[in-house]
Amino acid sequence: MIETWQQTLPHGIHLSCRAAGPKGAPVLLFLHGFPEAAFAWDELLLHFSKPENGGYRCVAPNLRGYEKSSRPAEVSAYRAKFLVQDIAALIQIEAGASPLKALVAHDWGGGVAWNLANQMPHLMHKLVIINSPHPGTFLRDLKSNAEQIAASEYMNYFCEPQAAAELSANEFEMLFHFFEKGVKPVWLTPEVKAHYKSAWSEGLQGGLNFYVASPLKPNKPGEQALQNLNLPEEMLRIAVPTLLLWGMQDVALLPHLIVGLEAYVPNLTYVPIEEGSHWVVHEQPELVQREIAAFL
Helix, strand or coil: CCEEEEEECCCCCEEEEEEECCCCCCEEEEECCCCCCHHHHHHHHHHHHCHHHCCCEEEEECCCCCCCCCCCCCHHHHCHHHHHHHHHHHHHHHHCCCCECEEEEECHHHHHHHHHHHHCHHHECCEEEECCCCHHHHHHHHHHCHHHHHHCCHHHHHCCCCHHHHHHHHHHHHHHHHHHCCCCCCCCCHHHHHHHHHHHCCCCHHHHHHHHHCCCCCCCCCCCHHHHCCCCHHHCCCCCCEEEEEECCCCCCCHHHHCCHHHCCCCEEEEEECCCCCCHHHHCHHHHHHHHHHHC
8 A cells, every 4th residue: 555645854845755665664765757756666565565575665756847846946956956955854754764675766856866875875785777877978978979968958948948848738648758759658557647647737847947957958059068077086986786677668868877887886786677778667567666675
């Protein structure tokens, strides 16, 4: 059974959360990306909360800007340091003085997780990343890899002032189209579509503000801002044991982003999923569950 509630954090932000499993058990925390929402993790929450699969306390918040979580109007409120602050506070509420058993994250949730694992490794025993680029290799490829630059052009579109309205038009027709790139989305049933429509109907601009606030996106024509951006080495190191699952048919985040990752993440377990796309959690949930269970 999935519990839902609004969690108010000490700094005033509230996150709408979903969870399964007994309070007081070791915690698995799941972070979604764009254009998803916390419900996308429901199958994994239910699986890992069962006694025979670990009996974990499994928690999935909607990140700020999504669903019924706080949606600050200022773009600056979606900078990485504030997103990290939200999740660090939630971990301390859910896990108390104990570290998470693991932080599991996809897409933009992974962007938050890489930062959190770098800055506050004491909050988790292990990190699981699913199709979310490490900032070091992502910046490298956005500067120099023509294929990744082209694949990431959608990020600049998401920053346009009309994007939310256009993505919402015709019952989110354009947004649903993103799920069709890579592998046919047979998982996108009418029931799942209804969940997405319900979440998106709360508003898209908060999720889009993650892109607006981030410096990690392709240069616009005539600009060279990205070439002048360098991230300090100490911001890129990940000390905690990390499992990286990567759907190799991802058309937005290309497999070359894995190259050189061990320089930043020395304790890395990498599992390529040849027939998976960016949406591999939906496409192959049993495989994802098995790999996470083996890593735990």
